[in-house]
Amino acid sequence: MATRAALKFARECSVYRKAKSNNLSSRCFSTASTNTHTPQPPSPKKVPHSSKKGRLFTGAAIGLLIGGGAYASTVDEATFCGWLFSATKLVNPFFAFLDPEVAHRLAVSAAARGWVPIEKRQDPPILELEVWGRRFSNPIGLAAGFDKNAEAVEGLLGLGFGFVEVGSVTPVPQDGNPKPRIFRLRNEGAIINRCGFNSEGIVVVAKRLGAQHGKRKLETSSTLSPAVDDAIHGGKAGPGILGVNLGKNKTSEDAAADYVQGVHTLSQYADYLVINISSPNTPGLRQLQGRKQLKDLVKKVQAARDEMQWGEEGPPPLLVKIAPDLSKQDLEDIAAVALALRVDGLIISNTTIQRPDPVSKNPVAEETGGLSGKPLFNLSTNILKDMYVLTKGKIPLIGCGGVSSGEDAYKKIRAGATLVQLYTAFAYGGPALIPEIKAELAQCLERDGYKSIYEAVGADCRNREFLAISSVSPFLFYLKNLAEFMKLEAGVD
Numbered sequence: 001m002a003t004r005a006a007l008k009f010a011r012e013c014s015v016y017r018k019a020k021s022n023n024l025s026s027r028c029f030s031t032a033s034t035n036t037h038t039p040q041p042p043s044p045k046k047v048p049h050s051s052k053k054g055r056l057f058t059g060a061a062i063g064l065l066i067g068g069g070a071y072a073s074t075v076d077e078a079t080f081c082g083w084l085f086s087a088t089k090l091v092n093p094f095f096a097f098l099d100p101e102v103a104h105r106l107a108v109s110a111a112a113r114g115w116v117p118i119e120k121r122q123d124p125p126i127l128e129l130e131v132w133g134r135r136f137s138n139p140i141g142l143a144a145g146f147d148k149n150a151e152a153v154e155g156l157l158g159l160g161f162g163f164v165e166v167g168s169v170t171p172v173p174q175d176g177n178p179k180p181r182i183f184r185l186r187n188e189g190a191i192i193n194r195c196g197f198n199s200e201g202i203v204v205v206a207k208r209l210g211a212q213h214g215k216r217k218l219e220t221s222s223t224l225s226p227a228v229d230d231a232i233h234g235g236k237a238g239p240g241i242l243g244v245n246l247g248k249n250k251t252s253e254d255a256a257a258d259y260v261q262g263v264h265t266l267s268q269y270a271d272y273l274v275i276n277i278s279s280p281n282t283p284g285l286r287q288l289q290g291r292k293q294l295k296d297l298v299k300k301v302q303a304a305r306d307e308m309q310w311g312e313e314g315p316p317p318l319l320v321k322i323a324p325d326l327s328k329q330d331l332e333d334i335a336a337v338a339l340a341l342r343v344d345g346l347i348i349s350n351t352t353i354q355r356p357d358p359v360s361k362n363p364v365a366e367e368t369g370g371l372s373g374k375p376l377f378n379l380s381t382n383i384l385k386d387m388y389v390l391t392k393g394k395i396p397l398i399g400c401g402g403v404s405s406g407e408d409a410y411k412k413i414r415a416g417a418t419l420v421q422l423y424t425a426f427a428y429g430g431p432a433l434i435p436e437i438k439a440e441l442a443q444c445l446e447r448d449g450y451k452s453i454y455e456a457v458g459a460d461c462r463n464r465e466f467l468a469i470s471s472v473s474p475f476l477f478y479l480k481n482l483a484e485f486m487k488l489e490a491g492v493d
Helices: 002-034 049-074 077-097 100-112 153-158 202-221 255-269 285-289 291-306 328-340 374-390 406-414 424-429 433-447 465-472 474-490
Strands: 129-131 134-136 140-142 163-169 182-185 190-193 241-246 272-276 318-322 345-348 370-373 397-400 419-422
Touching: 077 100, 077 433, 100 153, 100 182, 140 433, 153 163, 153 202, 163 202, 163 272, 190 374, 190 424, 202 241, 202 255, 241 255, 255 272, 255 291, 272 291, 285 291, 291 318, 291 328, 318 328, 328 374, 345 374, 370 374, 370 424, 374 397, 374 406, 397 406, 406 419, 406 433, 419 424, 424 433
Parallel strands: 140 163, 140 419, 163 241, 241 272, 272 318, 318 345, 345 397, 397 419
Antiparallel strands: 129 134, 182 190, 190 370
16 A cells, blocks of 8 residues: 555656646747747756656655555564564674774664664563572673663663673772773684773762663553562563672772772662672782682672661672682682672673683784683683582572573573673674574573473583582581581681
8 A cells, every 4th residue: 555655656746747847838838929029038947867866766765665664564563673683783794894992882872872673572481580589581691891881771671681780880980991902803703801990980870870770660660560479570670680790999909898889879779789809900809709808808798788778679689700710729719608608699700811722823812801702601611510519509600701692501501500691792793693592592491301491500510429419418518518607707718
């Protein structure tokens, strides 16, 4: 119908132009034949041929728009949504021609302004899970570092992530390290960065989160039905879970004070908080992963969170993000502290200072900074397995590092992750990657006979000697945990 209307419009325009042209010609001829001595008015200007082509093109474009709009209106919402996500594949390659930090800035601005597709399709039911008393529609999240200053939370959640983590946020604004500080290794699917916690500070971020929090809560309050169970569907302000990653200022001498300030200012907007002590780009930060340093830090931050007044939902969970460049003893110390102090979760892992093959052969590998992307996958996944065993599966783990497909996410889950994060793959693949990962992850679960995420968590670790012995003699492991706790309380390293 729309196409016929467009064609009719074009024919009417053509007939009108012909009639007008004939009328002008007859009037000019009649005047000339009746009075040859009367001065003739100037003849009408000829319409340039190019102008006629322009009008025809405009008419055709209008017809295509009308016809396209009419056709799109007949397509179901899921199909149209799929088209929009696929269309981003045409735009994403152009970012490769830009400076990495400029491209990153444009991507954040696009998401902040709503210039990205919105996921309207329901996630596969097999991907839904509950963690920390909250329902995640899917376990795929965006890691910290993309939206450092909480500018695009709504747009990023709208892309279909199960959760988004902003930051790292420092108490006082700081510029970070000198530029250039982001380097692509496109062939390896990797990035090296040495940003150094560039942040606009907790005051600016708190204002943004406060405004977004109120807006999201207002929009969703009238559409969400009351939960039929104890789990909260989505985050504090509506669908989608929001995490806030806390960092410390480079010149600060009291790291605990920095993290405590972040808790006091930002925890009211966060569904979970992260103590980031693993960035390789802030001098001295990774030393906080030591047994005594970590114990003292976590105790202070937990106390600051717990002394605040909370409603029925209680305080936000507190997680710790660790590095992949840790020794076996380091991992055992972190696990002991996490179990003894009942840390709510661990993120494994941050970027690495190592340069595994094939990155080591790339000249860019000589740049200092943390390496992320595909080359980090095996290293971070092995650390994830070790930590799942060391914590006996009692602490929710978020697997991060090198995830670029649904199969990768599935391997992280089988290695012990309850949730999964990505960043570098999203920077290269764009929004179209998100529904692809979720669909492939659901296929992997169904292929292996799992009915939920829970059943697959830690599947590759369950046959390890540690878990086998614990099932036979749990009393021995109770004694071991008690001894570890007593050592922590006594301050023994």
